[in-house]
Amino acid sequence: MKSYKLLIGALCLGSWSSAAMAQDVTLRFAHWLPAQQALPSTGFKEWTESIHEASRGSIRFQMFPAQQLGSAENHYDMAANGIADITWTNPGYTAGRFPVSDLLQLPFVIGDTLNGSAAATEWYQQYADQEMSEVVMCMIHGHYPGTLHSKEEIRHPDQISGMSIRPATSTIAQFVSELGGASVQVSAPEAREALARGTADAIFFPSGALNLFGIDKTTRYHIDYPVYSSWQAILINRNTYERLNDQQQAVIDDHCNGEWATRVSRGWEEEELAGLEKLRTSPEHTMIELTDEELAAWREAAMPLLENWAERVRDAGYEPESLVTDLRERLAAVDAMVEGALIE
Known part of the structure; x- marks a missing residue:
């Protein structure tokens, strides 16, 4: 009798669960x-x-x-x-709509x-x-960290001055502006045309996606470092x-x-990763290995972005130091920060 009741109970439970999911x-x-x-x-x-x-x-x-x-x-x-x-x-x-999440978009972090x-x-x-x-x-x-892809070799942030760059995000657009460049605001699917027409000289983009969007046909030089x-x-x-x-x-x-x-x-x-390896092994593309001094110059050039971010989130009612500490500890626990990260 007891086993019979258990069976009936199980059947009823199964029927209830199925009904609960029936919407x-x-x-x-x-x-x-x-x-x-x-x-x-x-x-x-x-x-x-x-x-x-x-x-x-x-x-x-x-x-x-x-x-x-x-x-x-x-x-x-x-x-x-x-x-x-x-x-x-x-x-x-x-730009500026989600200031907390913008910490993730800063270059030289992850x-x-x-x-x-x-x-x-x-x-x-x-x-x-x-x-x-x-x-x-x-x-x-x-996405796997992207970098700067260009028609001509770019090694130092000072070279961005006067250039037109398609940025990946509003944060990278601010970076381009800090460096004296002009941002060309087009979506990823529209980026190839901007480069082909000469509207843009370079692009911040994930390396593997260059081939998907045909951007590898218009850019030949690639900084071989996880910039953003x-x-x-x-x-x-x-x-x-x-x-x-x-x-x-x-x-x-x-x-x-x-x-x-x-x-x-x-x-x-x-x-x-497969796309990055394709660039590295292609005779038509040049991977740019930055020196320690050049890397230091890029990171120093990015510091105003962190300072501007801190001001914006403070205005929004958050404590930037607490946000940075929390993210840094979580990333460090899984060894996810880039070496010499902006938020170290």
Whole structure:
């Protein structure tokens, strides 16, 4: 009799759990990368398939790649306003809007973005509800560190004066301005045309993605050093999240953490490393090995960016020293900082 009751209880529990997940939803996921790029084809694919399976099929996804629902710089507002349920957003595309997250965008900070993505997600989740209140900040991750690619050899920051540079983010645009250059503000998919037309002389970009966007055809010189990393966030429209039932929200929560930030990034990192190796071995490209003195000059030139960042977050009501210390300790714990980091 006792075993019979246990069996009935188990069957009832199974029926309740299935019913709890029975609210089928299809979430519109927008990003601005080509669908064949490594991040959508590996990281996004693994993440969405895992959510679908964990939700017992009740959460599905409809993907909108390549700026189909809006331009790259508008993806935060697309998530906030419900144009998409989920977006992949570069907070650095909107100058000054998310000052805390801008610490990640500073040059000469993070050298290991794979381990650094887990640390950064855990760090930024403490502040995202205040800084990105219209959305649920699921995770934030960086691409393998990018560098400066140019038509002519550039070794010293003084050479930037008078040049036109396509920056990776608003923070790098400030860097270009500090160095006396002019920023050419175009999205990644539009960068090749800007270089080909002569609108831009050089570009801050991840090395592996040069081939994907055809930028390797217009740039021949590449600083062989992790200058910066661009950080992107997976964001969920808050109303969309709140409409999910408790069990579905739990599934989403289980997929919004540092572990998944690393898992999502892994395929992209492998593609970037392969692209970097291709540049290093190509007779058509020149890798620039900076001297210690040249590296020191680049880092010194970047110091005003850290000072400006500290002033902006202080104005926003944060203690910059506390933010830096917290991030530094988390990155150091996983050996993710670049040698001689700006925040050491």
